[in-house]
Amino acid sequence: MLDRRELTGGLLLAAVGAIVAIYGGTHYAMGSVISMGPGMVPVSMGVLLAVFGLINAVGAYSALSRGHAEPVLPKVKIAVPLVILASVLAFAILIGSLGLLPAVAGSVIVATLAERPIRPLLSLKLAAGVTVMAWLIFVVAMRLTIPLVNWPF
Amino acid sequence: MDILQNIALGLGVALTAINLLWCLIGVFLGTLIGVLPGLGPLAAISMLFPITYHLEPTTAMIMLAGIYYGTAYGGSTASILLNIPGTTSSAVTCLDGYPMSKQGRAGVALAMTAVASFLGGVVGIVVLSVFAPAVASWALSFGSAEYFFVMVLGLVAASTVTDGSVIKGLAMVVLGILLATVGMDPQSGVSRFTFGSLSVLDGFSIAALAMGLFGIAEIIVSVRSGEDRTLSSKDITLRSLIPTRDDLRRSWWPMLRSSSIGSVFGTLPGTGPTVAAFVSYGVEKRLADEPERFGKGAIEGVVAPESANNAADQTAFIPTLTLGVPGSATMALMIGALMVHGIHPGPNLVSEQPTLFWGLVMSFWVGNVLLVILNLPLIGLWVRLLTVPYRILYPAIIIFICVGAYSVRYSSFDVMVVFGFGFLGYVMRLFRMPAAPLLLGFVLGPLIEQHFRRAMVLARGDLTALVERPISAVLLSITILLLIWTFWSHRRQRRHVPQEQALPAGDVDD
Numbered sequence: 203m204l205d206r207r208e209l210t211g212g213l214l215l216a217a218v219g220a221i222v223a224i225y226g227g228t229h230y231a232m233g234s235v236i237s238m239g240p241g242m243v244p245v246s247m248g249v250l251l252a253v254f255g256l257i258n259a260v261g262a263y264s265a266l267s268r269g270h271a272e273p274v275l276p277k278v279k280i281a282v283p284l285v286i287l288a289s290v291l292a293f294a295i296l297i298g299s300l301g302l303l304p305a306v307a308g309s310v311i312v313a314t315l316a317e318r319p320i321r322p323l324l325s326l327k328l329a330a331g332v333t334v335m336a337w338l339i340f341v342v343a344m345r346l347t348i349p350l351v352n353w354p355f
Numbered sequence: 356m357d358i359l360q361n362i363a364l365g366l367g368v369a370l371t372a373i374n375l376l377w378c379l380i381g382v383f384l385g386t387l388i389g390v391l392p393g394l395g396p397l398a399a400i401s402m403l404f405p406i407t408y409h410l411e412p413t414t415a416m417i418m419l420a421g422i423y424y425g426t427a428y429g430g431s432t433a434s435i436l437l438n439i440p441g442t443t444s445s446a447v448t449c450l451d452g453y454p455m456s457k458q459g460r461a462g463v464a465l466a467m468t469a470v471a472s473f474l475g476g477v478v479g480i481v482v483l484s485v486f487a488p489a490v491a492s493w494a495l496s497f498g499s500a501e502y503f504f505v506m507v508l509g510l511v512a513a514s515t516v517t518d519g520s521v522i523k524g525l526a527m528v529v530l531g532i533l534l535a536t537v538g539m540d541p542q543s544g545v546s547r548f549t550f551g552s553l554s555v556l557d558g559f560s561i562a563a564l565a566m567g568l569f570g571i572a573e574i575i576v577s578v579r580s581g582e583d584r585t586l587s588s589k590d591i592t593l594r595s596l597i598p599t600r601d602d603l604r605r606s607w608w609p610m611l612r613s614s615s616i617g618s619v620f621g622t623l624p625g626t627g628p629t630v631a632a633f634v635s636y637g638v639e640k641r642l643a644d645e646p647e648r649f650g651k652g653a654i655e656g657v658v659a660p661e662s663a664n665n666a667a668d669q670t671a672f673i674p675t676l677t678l679g680v681p682g683s684a685t686m687a688l689m690i691g692a693l694m695v696h697g698i699h700p701g702p703n704l705v706s707e708q709p710t711l712f713w714g715l716v717m718s719f720w721v722g723n724v725l726l727v728i729l730n731l732p733l734i735g736l737w738v739r740l741l742t743v744p745y746r747i748l749y750p751a752i753i754i755f756i757c758v759g760a761y762s763v764r765y766s767s768f769d770v771m772v773v774f775g776f777g778f779l780g781y782v783m784r785l786f787r788m789p790a791a792p793l794l795l796g797f798v799l800g801p802l803i804e805q806h807f808r809r810a811m812v813l814a815r816g817d818l819t820a821l822v823e824r825p826i827s828a829v830l831l832s833i834t835i836l837l838l839i840w841t842f843w844s845h846r847r848q849r850r851h852v853p854q855e856q857a858l859p860a861g862d863v864d865d
Contacts, residue, residue: 207787226547231545258522297770328747348758
């Protein structure tokens with residue numbers, strides 16, 4: 203399905219380019235090439251991106267016709283990306299509300315959920331270890347002034 | 356001769372005990388931070404900034420500079436061993452460094468990057484010392500038109516570097532430029548694509564973008580990939596560091612050429628080690644007899660960017676110190692450090708503060724020597740840092756990335772930026788879109804826009820006037836030639852090697 207990947211990728215790019223160009227063109231002043239308004243770059247680059255995307259998509263067809271496409275269906279991992287991204291999200295949320303130490307610990311625990319088999323004891327020990335290390339490096343050594351723990355009470 | 360006197364003066368300053376000590380601290384910290392993915396020189400320097408208040412200005416600069424070019428030495432370590440760039444300027448080193456590592460040649464790659472970095476540093480320092488006044492006045496004659504064409508050339512070169520289709524590379528550059536438009540447009544004051552959010556008025560934090568796009572995406576691809584990402588320290592013995600004669604033979608010219616390219620790009624404000632690394636990689640690939648080796652473990656692909664980025668690091672000080680124009684955010688911090696001590700960099704600095712200028716320049720020699728001494732035997736230490744089993748390592752890397760991103764502006768929004776670009780980076784891997792050109796488009800996009808606008812104002816709307824300027828015409832011709840050459844050689848390659856090469860950044864198929 204290699205060609206289908208190229209096709210989808212190309213179409214996605216084309217769609218993004220078109221959306222950006224349309225939004226930019228309708229919301230921001232274009233000006234002229236001589237005196238460019240804020241909309242000029244978004245529109246021109248959006249159009250350019252759409253063109254490149256289309257070229258890529260068309261290229262997918264010629265690859266197919268040349269017989270270069272490999273009909274292998276790629277398996278897309280869903281769980282791992284979700285968990286890793288969730289751990290970053292957890293950090294973002296926790297650091298504002300609860301402070302550095304809970305954010306580090308929480309983020310690590312979430313991150314370890316991506317691996318199989320899940321080893322809860324290892325997760326906790328790792329969370330503790332990384333939290334201490336983060337404290338040593340960022341607070342003690344680098345003297346970042348991030349609140350360590352914010353009790354919301 | 357004047358310059359000998361200055362060198363003597365500088366050495367007298369650089370070799371004092373306290374300056375030696377802080378130089379050592381600086382380069383060591385720099386390498387350490389460079390090795391760790393997620394922390395870059397910008398974050399590190401901004402965090403260590405307050406320490407410099409208590410030091411003499413010369414000492415403070417020596418230390419900060421040590422961190423700065425030290426990170427370039429360490430950054431390649433993670434690029435080679437983990438395919439995660441330790442610093443943005445080492446992103447290109449992943450392309451050939453990681454394949455080398457998979458071929459069991461990590462030791463050679465690491466050793467050669469230390470050598471290449473040293474050579475780059477040496478060339479950069481010589482250029483800095485000899486040409487500081489001359490280069491400064493030449494760069495001053497660069498008008499907006501010239502900057503515009505130079506940057507377009509840089510972007511085109513970047514998109515032709517990838518092994519995949521050039522169209523995808525160009526598309527990613529354009530996407531990067533679009534992402535850079537998010538935020539307040541400096542010339543019209545209009546907020547573009549902000550959707551009411553105040554946090555994004557200054558645009559996406561580049562550190563957060565890079566860390567998400569490269570670091571988080573890499574982690575997503577690696578966890579449970581079945582590939583054993585854990586290194587064994589047995590792989591890297593001291594003997595395995597020694598390159599073959601063939602390696603050395605292949606490396607000389609690339610190192611020299613790239614150091615020169617790096618020296619030039621470092622001088623120009625707005626371009627720096629990252630652009631230098633990209634361009635020199637592209638150049639070496641073009642000039643190689645077998646360009647297909649690139650992306651699969653060509654030693655030239657490792658030494659070229661490392662020489663270039665180190666040379667650029669050194670020459671970046673030329674506009675910073677002689678013009679007071681920072682070439683990058685990090686350089687702006689350096690200027691800030693000077694101003695805290697009441698020193699204003701500019702054309703007068705060299706004449707009014709010779710001890711500072713030449714002391715700093717000579718300290719670069721000291722620093723680079725220290726780095727080579729530190730790095731060759733200590734490769735074992737850095738590697739041990741990265742031999743921890745991956746399932747323990749990757750949460751720690753995620754934390755470094757998150758705290759690093761947060762610490763630049765104490766903003767959890769920046770961590771969300773990491774989140775967003777981590778997602779984007781993964782999707783891009785799924786579709787085999789190269790990430791590196793996106794970064795470059797992001798960095799250069801706003802500058803290109805600015806220079807184009809200014810050039811148009813100065814040319815009073817006459818597009819042809821832009822091209823009539825000799826330097827601009829040359830640059831434009833080079834760009835067009837490069838594009839034609841690339842398409843033509845790709846067409847030729849496709850006839851012989853019909854399958855599209857997988858991007859070395861990692862295949863997402865399980």
